[in-house]
Amino acid sequence: MSKPQSAAVDDSDLEDLLDHKDDGTEEAPLDLDHLTKGQLDVPRRTYSSPGVGSLMSAHCRYLCYMYPKCCGCLSVGAVALLMFFLIGLILDPKDTYGVITNDYSNIQSEYDLSLGKIDHWCLKGDDMSCRCEDPLEPQSRMEFKTWVKAHNENKKSVDAYIDSDMVDVAFIGESIVEEMDGRWMGRTQGEDLKGIEKSFKRQFKREKSGFEGVALGIAGDTSPNVLWRLLHGEMPADFNPRVWWVMLGMNDLGRMQCSEEVVVLGILRVVEEIRTRKPDAKIVINSMLPMADLRGGAFPTMVEYKDAIEARNKKIQAFKKQNSNTANPALFARGPDGEAVASEKTKPVEYKRPESTTKALRYRHKKNRPRTNANKKKSKEKSSDGRRDRRHRLLERRRDLKEGNDTKGEKEEEEGETKGEGTKKKMTKEQLAALNAFLKKIKKDPINPKLNLNQESIRRRDPKKLFMARNRLPLFKSIFAINMQLRKFADKHEDITFFDATSIFTERSERGGYVLQSDRISIRGHPTLQGFEVLEEGIATKLKKMFEKDDIELEKEAEVAEEEEKEEEEEEEKKQKIEKKNVEEEEEDKPDEKEEASGIAKETEKEEEEESDKENESEKEKEPEKEEESEESE
Numbered sequence: 242m243s244k245p246q247s248a249a250v251d252d253s254d255l256e257d258l259l260d261h262k263d264d265g266t267e268e269a270p271l272d273l274d275h276l277t278k279g280q281l282d283v284p285r286r287t288y289s290s291p292g293v294g295s296l297m298s299a300h301c302r303y304l305c306y307m308y309p310k311c312c313g314c315l316s317v318g319a320v321a322l323l324m325f326f327l328i329g330l331i332l333d334p335k336d337t338y339g340v341i342t343n344d345y346s347n348i349q350s351e352y353d354l355s356l357g358k359i360d361h362w363c364l365k366g367d368d369m370s371c372r373c374e375d376p377l378e379p380q381s382r383m384e385f386k387t388w389v390k391a392h393n394e395n396k397k398s399v400d401a402y403i404d405s406d407m408v409d410v411a412f413i414g415e416s417i418v419e420e421m422d423g424r425w426m427g428r429t430q431g432e433d434l435k436g437i438e439k440s441f442k443r444q445f446k447r448e449k450s451g452f453e454g455v456a457l458g459i460a461g462d463t464s465p466n467v468l469w470r471l472l473h474g475e476m477p478a479d480f481n482p483r484v485w486w487v488m489l490g491m492n493d494l495g496r497m498q499c500s501e502e503v504v505v506l507g508i509l510r511v512v513e514e515i516r517t518r519k520p521d522a523k524i525v526i527n528s529m530l531p532m533a534d535l536r537g538g539a540f541p542t543m544v545e546y547k548d549a550i551e552a553r554n555k556k557i558q559a560f561k562k563q564n565s566n567t568a569n570p571a572l573f574a575r576g577p578d579g580e581a582v583a584s585e586k587t588k589p590v591e592y593k594r595p596e597s598t599t600k601a602l603r604y605r606h607k608k609n610r611p612r613t614n615a616n617k618k619k620s621k622e623k624s625s626d627g628r629r630d631r632r633h634r635l636l637e638r639r640r641d642l643k644e645g646n647d648t649k650g651e652k653e654e655e656e657g658e659t660k661g662e663g664t665k666k667k668m669t670k671e672q673l674a675a676l677n678a679f680l681k682k683i684k685k686d687p688i689n690p691k692l693n694l695n696q697e698s699i700r701r702r703d704p705k706k707l708f709m710a711r712n713r714l715p716l717f718k719s720i721f722a723i724n725m726q727l728r729k730f731a732d733k734h735e736d737i738t739f740f741d742a743t744s745i746f747t748e749r750s751e752r753g754g755y756v757l758q759s760d761r762i763s764i765r766g767h768p769t770l771q772g773f774e775v776l777e778e779g780i781a782t783k784l785k786k787m788f789e790k791d792d793i794e795l796e797k798e799a800e801v802a803e804e805e806e807k808e809e810e811e812e813e814e815k816k817q818k819i820e821k822k823n824v825e826e827e828e829e830d831k832p833d834e835k836e837e838a839s840g841i842a843k844e845t846e847k848e849e850e851e852e853s854d855k856e857n858e859s860e861k862e863k864e865p866e867k868e869e870e871s872e873e874s875e
Contacts, residue, residue: 337366338364338501338714338715338718338719339501339694339715339718339719339721339722340501340722341501341502341505341722341723341726342358342360342502343358343359343502344726344729345505345506345509345726345730346726346729346730346732346733347733348509348513348730350513350516350517351377351510351513351514351517354377354506354509354510354513356375356376356377356506358502359500359502359503359506360500360502361500362499362500362503363498363499363500364494364498364499364500364501364714364719365498365714366500370498371497371498371499371500372496372497372498372539373493373497373498373499373500373503374463374465374497375465376464376465376493376499376503376504376506376507376510377506377507377510378465378468379465379466379468379469379472380463380465380466380468380469381466381469381473382462382466382540385540387426387427387428387543388426388427388459388461390426390427390428391419391424391426391427391459391460392427392459392470392473392474392475393427394424394427395457395458395459395470395474395475396474396475398422398455398456398457399455399457399474399475399476399477399480401455402455402480402482403477403479403480404479404606406481406599406602406603406606407447407453407599408453408454408455408480408481408482408483409445409452409453409454409482409483409484409594409784409788410445410452410453410454410455410482410483410484410485410486410784411454411455411457411480411482411484411485411486412454412455412456412457412458412486412488413457413458413467413471413475413485413486413487413488413489413511414457414458414462414467414487414488414489414527415458415459415460415461415462415463415467415488415489415491415492416458416459416460416461416462416491416492416541416545416546416767417458417488417491417530417767417768418456418457418458418488419456419458419459419460420434420437420458420460420546420773421437421438421441421456421458421773421777422438422441422456422458423435423437423438423441425460425543425545425546426459426460426461426541426543427459428543430546433546433547433550434546436770437770437773440587440770440773440774440777441454441456441773441777443587443589443777444587444589444590444777444778444780444781445777445781449589450589450590450591450592450781451591451592451593451594452590452592452781452784455482457470457475458488460541460545460546461492461496461539461540461541462492463489463492463493463496463497463507464489464490464493464504464507464508464510464511465507465510467489467511468507468510468511468514471511471514471515472514476515476518476519478518479606481519481521481522481602481606482522483522483523483602483788483791484522484523484524484525484784484787485515485519485522485523485524485525486525486527486740486780487508487511487512487515487524487525487526487527488527489507489508489511490504490507490508490529490723491529491530491532491536491766492536493507494529494532494716494719494720494723495532495534495535495536495716495765495766496535496536496537496538496539496541497539498535501719501722501723501726504529504723505723505726505727508526508727509730512524512526512737516736516737521605522736523736523737523738523787523791524736524737524738525737525738525739525740525783525787526727526730526731526737526738526739526740527740527742527780528724528727528728528739528740528741528742528743529720529723529724529766530720530742530743530746530762530766530768531692531717531720531743531746531747531755531757531762531766532716532717532720532764532765532766533687533690533692533713533716533717533757533764533765534686534713534716534764534765535714535716535765536765536766537765542675542679543672544672544675544676544679545679545767546767547676547679547680547683548679548683548763548765548767549762549763549767549768549769549772550769550770587774587775587777587778589781590778590781590782590784590785592781592784592785592788592789594788594792595792595795595796597792597795597796597799597800598788598791598792598795598796598799600799600802600803601795601796601798601799601802602795604798604799604802604805604806605798605802683763686759686763686764687759687764688759689756689757689758689759690756690757690759690764691750691754691755691756691757692717692747692754692755692756692757693715693717693718693754694717694718694721694753694754694755695754717755721743724741724743727739728741738783738787740779740780740783742776742779743755745761745772745775745776745779746758746761746762746768746772758772760772761775
């Protein structure tokens with residue numbers, strides 16, 4: 242085969258260069274010094290580091306390129322999660338809290354209270370998610386033995402002051418009041434509640450402060466339960482304290498989850514019952530204490546009293562040490578210099594009752610007491626103050642010795658009572674498990690939580706947790722609305738006073754909200770020992786102001802009472818004289834009857850003498866016959 246011919250190459254350019262001719266003109270040499278000596282004005286390209294978004298998108302593209310199936314699954318999951326979130330926002334309703342539509346400040350009697358205006362029964366805005374009872378009808382808990390025992394203990398405390406004018410204040414309520422007496426569900430709890438009991442006696446025992454008070458409470462009670470107790474032995478006719486201090490609503494709201502209006506109706510029903518049966522007494526409505534969490538089941542357990550005791554104080558003390566250098570007024574109680582202070586024993590608020598006040602109260606009780614034969618006998622038996630005081634001392638002695646000197650029958654009946662000083666019965670496995678679970682729950686409680694008043698509505702589930710967990714209810718918003726309604730009611734009634742304890746357990750923050758003081762109260766509304774001390778000091782201070790004002794009025798009433806007593810004595814003397822005169826006139830007007838009566842008496846005497854003579858003669862006649870019979874027998 243022949244080789245292929247090579248293609249012709251065009252070399253015309255090279256030939257032009259080679260054939261260059263010199264025409265006498267020289268070209269100037271190239272000047273390139275400006276490229277090396279001068280500065281080049283050449284644009285530069287700047288490179289910036291990629292952002293997080295671009296990196297994520299690049300990785301996603303790379304993932305989808307390399308692993309398309311995995312990328313598809315992730316895309317579907319992201320879309321599903323987004324749809325779930327949007328559906329949750331749409332379907333999860335918002336509940337409104339802290340709104341009371343009706344005004345109950347103009348209530349004048351129990352007959353003005355009605356359930357017809359209530360919009361919803363439950364705290365969450367419906368009628369089915371709560372355990373509310375009828376707030377206007379008394380309800381007992383006789384099915385619980387511990388409740389019956391606590392009720393009987395309260396009646397014994399009341400019996401110690403029957404027909405006495407020495408009791409100043411009677412506290413009526415639920416667990417907070419029962420803890421003041423050193424008991425929980427009718428049982429003493431050893432050293433756990435001993436400090437709270439001593440704090441109460443420091444302020445409300447006459448030999449220590451001048452006040453005499455009695456605590457009538459049962460843990461877990463609602464307003465209908467307290468109403469039943471008052472009607473069945475805890476408010477008898479002969480029990481007349483100067484002031485009834487009402488502490489209610491915590492269990493109605495925090496345990497039964499009743500709506501704000503139901504809670505208000507229940508408290509007012511109890512107040513109106515006291516006003517009806519004790520018209521001369523003063524009534525103080527204590528504000529509901531701040532809470533940030535619900536309390537639990539419908540009936541309290543035997544370990545719930547540990548909510549605000551030493552179980553979590555170590556955590557609070559550690560928090561105090563960490564924040565001791567920061568003068569934050571929203572953390573702890575403040576001293577006069579503005580620094581955080583530790584808990585100290587409060588001094589008793591001293592009050593001395595005038596004799597005129599005692600006379601006026603004694604006369605008032607005597608005037609209002611129904612005068613029956615039974616009451617007259619009781620008044621004779623209990624006429625001296627010494628007997629009443631001796632009975633009171635015996636009752637106190639019985640309570641103090643109850644822990645160490647229980648009888649065998651009481652030991653068999655009561656579980657959990659103390660066998661001796663410092664020793665307790667062993668707890669069962671179930672009780673230990675419940676106690677440990679409750680203590681773990683307490684340790685997780687936040688310290689000094691913020692209480693928001695601006696948020697009126699809240700979703701039932703937390704969007705931040707993808708609607709998997711329920712939101713904590715804004716209880717303080719509801720409590721604030723209830724307290725405002727009770728204050729408004731008290732302002733329109735002269736015999737009722739409202740005592741606001743919110744400032745004792747909270748501090749105002751810089752933004753206008755409130756901060757709960759964990760060293761004084763738990764998030765479930767159980768005061769600590771320090772909280773009880775400060776609360777009772779505030780109550781005693783309030784009572785002192787009320788009594789000093791009332792003593793002036795009672796002094797005038799005592800003068801009137803003395804004058805009326807003198808008039809009554811004079812009237813009785815006149816009646817006795819008139820009765821004597823009538824008897825004498827009747828005797829003078831009936832002399833014939835007297836003569837007839839004397840004649841009849843003489844005739845009867847003669848007849849008796851004749852009968853006796855006849856009997857003697859018959860006996861004399863029978864004597865010789867008896868002698869003859871005896872001789873014959875011999």
